[in-house]
Amino acid sequence: MLALFSHQRSELNAYASQIEPALLIADRQHALFSGDDFLNTFVTEHSSIRVVQLHNDSGEHNLQDAINHPAEDLLPRHHLLMKWPISSFPAAPPAHRN
DSSP, rough: OOTTTTTOOOHHHHHHHHHHEEEEETTTGGGSSSSSSHHHHHHHHHHTTOOEEHHHTOSBBHHHHHHHSSSSSSSSSSHHHHSSSGGGGGSSSSOOOO
């Protein structure tokens, strides 16, 4: 979920309820995320959020640090293959029948 500057409290809550995001990216310059009160409440209310990254943050949720030092163990490298095994895709499209 990406919090845009035009989003307000009710829009963000409605959107998060609909999509159940695992990741929240916001900016500390956004009025709602300038402090921790709304952020803590938002993450508590939307338990699907597992990762918070904040632009212009100097603490543990610093987006720029996450970009500069990506986690290697966040997802297994083979997670897509496990979700969609190669055998589930046809080797070639079926021949056209008249």
